Amino acid sequence: MSPIIRFDQVSVAVREKVILSNISFALFPGEKVVLCGKSGSGKSSVLRTFIGLHAVAAGDVYFQQMQLTAASVHSIRNATAYIGQEPVLGAETVREALLLPFQFKAHRNQRPSDARLIEVLNRLHLTADILNQKSSHISGGEKQRIALARGLLLGKSLYLLDEITSALDAESKQAVFDVFSDSQLTVLSVAHDKEWLVRCDRILELEAGRLVGERTHGNA
Amino acid sequence: METLDIELPRMTLLYGLCLLPWLLLRMLGLLLSRDIGISVLRMSVQLALVGFYLKWLFELNNPWFNGLWILMMLLVADFSILRRAGLKARYFALATFIAIAFSILFSTAFLVLWVIRPALFYDARYIVPLSGMILGNCLQGNVIALERFYSSLSKNENEYATFLMLGATRIEAVRTYFRDAIKAAINPTIAGMATMGLVSLPGMMTGQILGGSEPWVAVKYQIAIMICIFTSTTLATIINLKLSLNSAFNDFDVLRDEVIDKQS
Missing domain, CATH: 1.10.287 (Helix Hairpins)
Structure with missing residues (x-):
């Protein structure tokens, strides 16, 4: 089985400051992997590098067999959902936010029905009432679930999650756990939350931009 | 008189x-x-x-010297726009020059060749002050458009990245900021046309009346110049922003950090 994400001796510098140094790891389909480390150790930079938001200074990044280049970055972004700590919904109402990707040429012909929107919302423990609410009036936890719903509506199977459970209430957290219990979904995450770590297959430890270890939860 | x-x-x-x-x-x-x-x-x-x-x-009244004067005005305007918009000339000077040169030459030529029709098409008395007035107003619009567009993009970096991740192309992802910037750039001209003559007597008309023109002739020239300013500002800002997109982003559609002049 070939890896879905592969970093091969990757180094990244932003404004002449090295933020990732000689990172190598692979992530296989269906795996749930978490990046751990102190603040500034480069965890979020790994996620951002994979989707082309940071330029690779040395080494190679692969999605399946495809190398990350200017030509392939759109395919990689289209296959990946990236959800940060404070997701941006980018639209006035929740319904508009959910339908936003379907305004773009890449997804214009895949606009989901209302029934499909509600089905995905229910999967995330949200009700149909939220559709007409203003994006600015919903809670942080709801925003993260809406961002996640967009990924599900687009049929994405690879998720990059940056501290998404840190500010969630118990109900939102359970909804997120339920979604990612699906073995079809592959997850590369950044987290400190123990409940999340328990559910991950592997923990990659980062320190000052270097990968310093790998373990499973409870196996220090 | x-x-x-x-x-x-x-x-x-x-x-x-x-x-x-x-x-x-x-x-x-x-x-x-x-x-x-x-x-x-x-x-x-x-x-x-x-x-x-x-x-x-x-x-x-030599066509070459008149042309040289307009070229000099365009070059000064080009660098002035970029300095005031806080962008580095190295990346944007050509885009801004093409945008303002095309729109100024187009609207001045339209006004002089087809509307006013002086005996000599290159008559300095017409082309120098008219192109200067259009350029002066166009300059303001371009400063607003570039400054607004690139500061919105820097401020909303996460939103822009979210759009890219949701399948947007670079053009689709910047569309909101693009529209807002163009609107902000042309709004003063639209508002200026709506209140012209009510709030203040426009400068060009006042000048012509003081210079001895009939008020009716001055009014017609004022209308002509306002329409040309509106046209050239709209054209220049759209062309300028569109062309600037080629040098402002890297191959991965990320705004290049080095294009913004942090010292301004």
Whole structure:
């Protein structure tokens, strides 16, 4: 089985400051992997590098067999959902936010029905009432679930999650756990939350931009 | 009808009027003497030089010199736009030059060749002041458009990245900021047209009336120049922003950090 994400001796510098140094790891389909480390150790930079938001200074990044280049970055972004700590919904109402990707040429012909929107919302423990609410009036936890719903509506199977459970209430957290219990979904995450770590297959430890270890939860 | 000249003693009296705002500002604790002094001096020297040069240009009335004058105005405007918008000339000078040159030449040519139709199409009395007025207003619009667009993009970096991740192309992802920037750039011109003659008498019309023109002729020229300003500002800002997208982003559609002039 070939890896879905592969970093091969990757180094990244932003404004002449090295933020990732000689990172190598692979992530296989269906795996749930978490990046751990102190603040500034480069965890979020790994996620951002994979989707082309940071330029690779040395080494190679692969999605399946495809190398990350200017030509392939759109395919990689289209296959990946990236959800940060404070997701941006980018639209006035929740319904508009959910339908936003379907305004773009890449997804214009895949606009989901209302029934499909509600089905995905229910999967995330949200009700149909939220559709007409203003994006600015919903809670942080709801925003993260809406961002996640967009990924599900687009049929994405690879998720990059940056501290998404840190500010969630118990109900939102359970909804997120339920979604990612699906073995079809592959997850590369950044987290400190123990409940999340328990559910991950592997923990990659980062320190000052270097990968310093790998373990499973409870196996220090 | 000749315009009354202002002789030197009365010009001196006029400069004396500056003492009133200077004194009031000083009483408010605003110590702007140096700034006011430099600005008044620069205005006087620059306009005196332009006065001499225009007198010579009008007497010569040579198409090449007229063209050279317009080219010089465009180059000065180009660098002035980028400096005021806080962007590095190295990346945007060509895009801005193409945008303003095309829109100014198009609207000035339209106005002079098809509307006013002077005996000599290159007559300095028409093309120099008209293109200058259009360019002056167009400059303001381009500063607003570029500044608004790139500051929105920097401020909303996460939103822009979210759009890319949701399948947007670079053009689709910047569309909101693009529209907002164009709207902000042309709004002052649209508002200016709506209140023209009510709030103030426009400068060009006032100048023509003082110069002895019939008010009706002055009104027609004012309408002509406003339509040209509106057209060229809209054209220039759209072309400028579109062209700037080629040099502002890297191959991965990420805004290049080095294009913003952090010192401005």
